[in-house]
Amino acid sequence: RRPSKRVPPGSLGLPIIGQSLGMLRAMRTNTAEKWLEERVQKYGPISKLNLFGKPTVFIYGQAANKFIFTSDGSVLSNQQTRSVKMILGERCLLELNGEDHKRVRDALVSFLKPDFLKRYVGKMEEEVRIHLETYWKGKQIVKVLPLMKTLTFDIICSLLFGLERGARRDQMVQYFQRMIEGMWSIPINLPFTRFNRSLKASKDGQKMLKQLIREKQYEFENNLASSHQDLITCLLSIRGENNQQLISENEIIHNVMLIMVAGHDTSSVLITFIVRLLAKNPNIHVAVLKEQEEIAQSKSPEESLTWEDLGKMKYTWRVAMETMRIFPPIFGGFRQTVKDIEYGGYLIPKGWQIFWVTAKTHLDSSIFQEPEKFDPARFENPGSLPPYNFVPFGGGARICPGYEFAKIETLVTIHYLVTHFAWKLCCTDDFFSRDPMPAPTQGLPIQIIPRKPI
Numbered sequence: 001r002r003p004s005k006r007v008p009p010g011s012l013g014l015p016i017i018g019q020s021l022g023m024l025r026a027m028r029t030n031t032a033e034k035w036l037e038e039r040v041q042k043y044g045p046i047s048k049l050n051l052f053g054k055p056t057v058f059i060y061g062q063a064a065n066k067f068i069f070t071s072d073g074s075v076l077s078n079q080q081t082r083s084v085k086m087i088l089g090e091r092c093l094l095e096l097n098g099e100d101h102k103r104v105r106d107a108l109v110s111f112l113k114p115d116f117l118k119r120y121v122g123k124m125e126e127e128v129r130i131h132l133e134t135y136w137k138g139k140q141i142v143k144v145l146p147l148m149k150t151l152t153f154d155i156i157c158s159l160l161f162g163l164e165r166g167a168r169r170d171q172m173v174q175y176f177q178r179m180i181e182g183m184w185s186i187p188i189n190l191p192f193t194r195f196n197r198s199l200k201a202s203k204d205g206q207k208m209l210k211q212l213i214r215e216k217q218y219e220f221e222n223n224l225a226s227s228h229q230d231l232i233t234c235l236l237s238i239r240g241e242n243n244q245q246l247i248s249e250n251e252i253i254h255n256v257m258l259i260m261v262a263g264h265d266t267s268s269v270l271i272t273f274i275v276r277l278l279a280k281n282p283n284i285h286v287a288v289l290k291e292q293e294e295i296a297q298s299k300s301p302e303e304s305l306t307w308e309d310l311g312k313m314k315y316t317w318r319v320a321m322e323t324m325r326i327f328p329p330i331f332g333g334f335r336q337t338v339k340d341i342e343y344g345g346y347l348i349p350k351g352w353q354i355f356w357v358t359a360k361t362h363l364d365s366s367i368f369q370e371p372e373k374f375d376p377a378r379f380e381n382p383g384s385l386p387p388y389n390f391v392p393f394g395g396g397a398r399i400c401p402g403y404e405f406a407k408i409e410t411l412v413t414i415h416y417l418v419t420h421f422a423w424k425l426c427c428t429d430d431f432f433s434r435d436p437m438p439a440p441t442q443g444l445p446i447q448i449i450p451r452k453p454i
């Protein structure tokens with residue numbers, strides 16, 4: 001078929017600004033789905049707009065997700081905002097395409113695959129225990145979101161970077177927290193801007209990582225590495241013919257920074273929203289508690305959780321999936337067309353952005369009946385769910401490689417939370433803003449009542 005010469009309906013708005021401010025405002029006021037629905041009502045399921053200075057086409061639904069996730073690099077390339085590229089570096093996975101993307105991704109997956117991660121359940125559990133003893137024990141009110149950010153940072157530092165607790169880990173966490181704060185803002189290189197503070201923190205963090213990598217390289221080459229292999233050592237150990245290192249120092253630094261961001265912001269949001277939903281749905285809370293108590297009672301108090309125990313947490317994981325259906329941590333993302341393409345009968349010119357949105361498909365009543373209702377039973381038989389309808393982790397060649405990691409940390413944390421504490425929400429409003437990660441009012445303060453000692 002000859003491609004139609006028509007670009008999708010819609011307006012590109014003012015030059016550069018386009019609809020970016022309207023979209024950002026809708027994200028911050030938790031009305032982004034409504035904002036997009038109004039577009040669909042006005043222009044139909046495929047429409048053009050101008051986001052962050054680029055002509056963009058917004059598409060959603062099963063076919064759209066399939067198109068985005070299965071198109072190869074000859075049709076669509078990955079597309080990040082300029083601020084993300086400047087802060088994370090040009091060799092991180094988000095910037096790589098084709099063979100380079102596959103080589104670096106395979107290296108990361110060799111560490112993040114279940115066979116490797118199952119050895120680390122006990123180490124994650126140790127981090128959760130220490131966290132609860134430090135920040136929850138003896139408290140009456142805690143703020144869940146900031147604490148979950150601290151916990152997921154700690155887990156990543158310990159498991160992925162082999163950085164033990166202490167001044168060095170604290171310094172690293174500070175750099176990364178500052179870096180993330182302004183990562184999504186508009187890049188203006190002035191000393192007082194949020195972006196510039198992030199860029200500086202990214203450079204300081206990179207310097208520290210470089211030092212850490214050199215130490216790990218020395219340990220690796222002199223057979224001094226500990227038996228608990230971390231991600232950095234794992235990447236250093238990937239060798240080709242003649243024993244040459246296959247992942248360069250810059251690739252290690254940029255991807256370690258990506259993992260720090262991708263791995264901590266998302267899982268902390270997921271756990272926070274599960275805590276919120278359990279407080280609002282007592283029946284579901286009771287069912288999760290029952291499942292977790294059965295596991296706890298099958299072990300002595302000193303015994304660690306195992307991979308097999310996690311396999312028994314089926315209901316809890318269904319609750320997590322339903323939480324991600326309604327409140328996906330990642331709102332959506334961008335790709336860029338590598339050539340003129342035809343989609344849905346329209347022409348999308350070369351160099352335009354394509355904007356995909358998770359929640360718009362997740363809340364579609366033709367896919368999920370009564371989409372506003374929180375119902376974990378939808379995931380009783382995940383195999384029956386048609387592909388590309390439930391996409392909190394994306395899909396295809398760029399599907400989230402941290403899925404298993406996120407699953408383990410979520411299940412271990414929820415196990416400890418429900419078996420050791422009961423809780424009530426201090427703010428009962430339903431509001432959360434997206435910046436771009438969802439954040440409930442005041443970071444979700446809750447009143448906690450201990451069930452049994454940590």
Ligand code: HEM
Pocket residue numbers: 093094105258259262263264266267270328329330333334391392393394395397398399400401402403405406
């Ligand atoms: C609930 C937790 C998580 C959610 C919802 C999530 C979601 C996502 C999504 C939607 C993408 C794909 C974006 C796209 O196609 O453009 C992605 C990519 C990615 N995620 Fe996650 N993620 C989570 C946790 C993690 C964790 C724990 C890690 C690392 C330990 C991680 C590392 C990554 C990386 C490196 C990518 C880029 C993959 C690539 O471009 O090939 N994520 N994630």
